[in-house]
Amino acid sequence: MSDHQNLLAEQRRALILDEVRRRGGVRVNELTRKLNVSDMTVRRDLDALARQGAVEKVHGGAVPVAEATAHEPGFEAKSALELIAKEDIARAAARMAAHGSAIALAGGTTVFALAQQLVEVPDLTVVTNSVRAADVFHSAQRTMTAAGPSPRPGAATVVLTGGVRTPSDTLVGPVADAAIRSLHFDVLFIGVHGISVEAGLSTPNLAEAETNRHFVRSARRVVVVADHTKWGTVGLSSFASLEEVDALVTDAGLPAGARREIAERLPELVVAESSRGSAEA
Structure with a gap:
């Protein structure tokens, strides 16, 4: 299957998942009409989403999966969810990283999408506990230096913390905490499992929560990157208040x-411009 076909499948599944969450369930025949695809295509998409743990298949359709507060999906399972929204968020957030600044990138799939945008920002110093985000910068620099001098001018300086690897491919624990405590960042970009008025920012992983607390304390400015499905979700451990x-x-x-709730409590709310129009047409 071509890359173009794969992208269309990811977009379609993101739309299906959004329908499931927004409406509390969907039927196969409704999706075939909305997406203008075959019954078999919809069923394959639902099978794929069910394997990722994103939906629960029922007779004739699918419903949302009720997650426990301590459940932590793996990186691959989360990376296919809200794909278009994450790309929109990443483009908007990248404009908040100034040339030559020192930034921190915490873990998560939205931060991974952001890393792909930040490779174009010159002279960044990037500290991250995300193995995936570090790989993005490494791959970009390797590609750019293949036909020229190394390192290329303006390339980011990337520091990957040590630590114990979580299901979401972040490094946490005392080693990561010690590294982060000794540093100071202009901006922290951080993803979340959940965000709410009562619980603030939360995650199902206790060690990741502690590492995130150190990130927040070490940053002059904290920017949360989170798609709309994270609002109202609460993980096992809170690590920062709104x-x-x-x-x-x-x-x-x-x-x-x-x-409205967020605008009343945060200095800045950025709603990324949507690129979904063509996918929903």
């Missing part, structure tokens, strides 16, 4: 009521 957040970058799927 009062500690300077900006939230989210997607156009965030409901108006949630936007």
Whole structure:
């Protein structure tokens, strides 16, 4: 299957998942009409989403999966969810990274998408506990230096913390905590499992929560990158209150009521411009 076909499948599944979450369930025949694809294509998409743990298949359709607060999906399972929204968020958030600044990237698939945008920002110093984000910069630099001098002018300096690897491919624990405590960042970009008024920012992983606390304390500015499905979700452990957040970058799927709640509590709310129009046509 070509890359173009794969992208279309990812977009289609993102739309299906959004329908499931927004409506509390969908039927196969409704999706075939909405997406203008065959019954077999929809069933394959639902099978793929069910394998990722994103939906639960029922007779004639699918419903959302009710997650426990301590459940932590793996990186691959999360990377296919809200794909278009994450790309929109990443483009908007990348404009908040100034040339020559020192930034921190915490773990998560939205931060991974952001890393792919940040490779174009000159002279960054990047500290990250995300193995995947570090790989993005490494691959970009290797590609750019293949036909020229190494390192290329303006290439990012990347520091990957040590630590114990989690299911989401982040490094956490005392080693990571010690490295982060000794540093100071202009901006921290951080993804979350959940964000709410009561619980603030949360994650199902206790060790990751502690590492994230050190990231937040070491940053002059904290920018949360999170798609609309994270609003109202609560993980096992909170690691920051909304009062500690300077900006939230989210997607156009965030409901108006949630936007009002967030705008009342945060200095800055950025709703990324949607690129879904062509996929939904």
